[in-house]
Amino acid sequence: MRLDESTAYIKSMELKRDQIPSYNRFPFHLPVIRNLNKFTFHPNVTYIVGENGMGKSTLLEGIAVALGFNPEGGTRNFNFSSYDSHSELDHYLRVAKGAIRPKDGFFFRAESFYNVATNIEKMDEEKLGGRPIIDSFGGQSLHEQSHGESFFAAFLHRFSGEGIYILDEPEAALSPLRQMSMLARIHELVNEGAQFIISTHAPILMAYPEAKLMELTEEGIQEMALEETGHYRTMKQFFENKDRLLHHLFE
Secondary structure (H helix, E strand, O other), X not given: OOOOXXXXXXXXXXXXXXXXXXXXXXOOOOHHHHOOOOXXXXXXXXXXXXXXXXXXXXXXXXXXXXXXXXXXXXXXXXXXXXXXXXOOHHHHEEEEEOOXXXXXXXXXXXXXXXXXXXXXXXXXXXXXXXXXXXXXXXXXXXXXXXXXXXXXXXXHHHXXXXXXXXXXXHHHHOOHHHHHHHHHHHHHHHOOOOEEEEEOOOOOHHHOOOOEEEEEEOOEEEEOOHHHOHHHHHHHHHHHOHXXXXXXXXX
C-alpha cells in the first residue's frame, strides 16, 4: 500500500544551525547547506537535482548516514570503508522519522557501488552462516555483469516493498530504456510501501508523477516542476535545435 504523509518513514529534515562550527568550511559553505531550512520529503518519491558542485551527493550522504547507513552505500548492516571521505554533515542534520519503521532500506551510490559489490563477495567468502548475500541481488556476481546490469540487479532483486531507498545518481550506468524500466520499478515499489529519495541528472528518471522535485542552485534549494528544471530545459533545447546549439558550442 502506498505511503502518505501520515505513514511516511522519513518526514522532514532541518539543519542544527546553532551547532554549525563555521559556514566557511566544507560542507557548510555549500549554498544548499548555507540556505537549508526545514525540508519536507514526499511520502513516495523526492528528487534532489542540480548542477555539479551544488552539493547533491553531500546532502544525500548526510541524510543516509544520519539514518544509519554506511557512507559508501549498502544496507544498515554494511560496515566497510575503502576511503573514509564522507563529510560531518550527518552530525548537524535533524531528521524527523515517522511512527512506522521501514522493514528494508538501502543507500545506493553509483560512484561506490563497485565497493559494495566487492564487500558482498568478501562477506560471502567468509561463510558467516545463512544464505549467501549475493542471492539477494539475483544470485550472479555483480562483478560478472555489466555496470548497468549490476545496478539494475540491485533495483530489481534487492529492493523490496516497505523500505526507504536513498539513491545517488542511479542513472549513471543506465541507458534511456533502462531508465524508463527504473521508473516502472520505482512505481512497483511505491505501490508496495516504499519511499525514495533520489539525486539525479536524468530528466527521464525525474518524471515520476506527483513526486517532489527540489533543485539546488547558488541561491539554495527550491521546489520545481520537471519542465522548470535546468536539466529538462537544457535537454529540450538541445533536441529541438541541435544544429544551432552545436554551431555555438563548436565556434
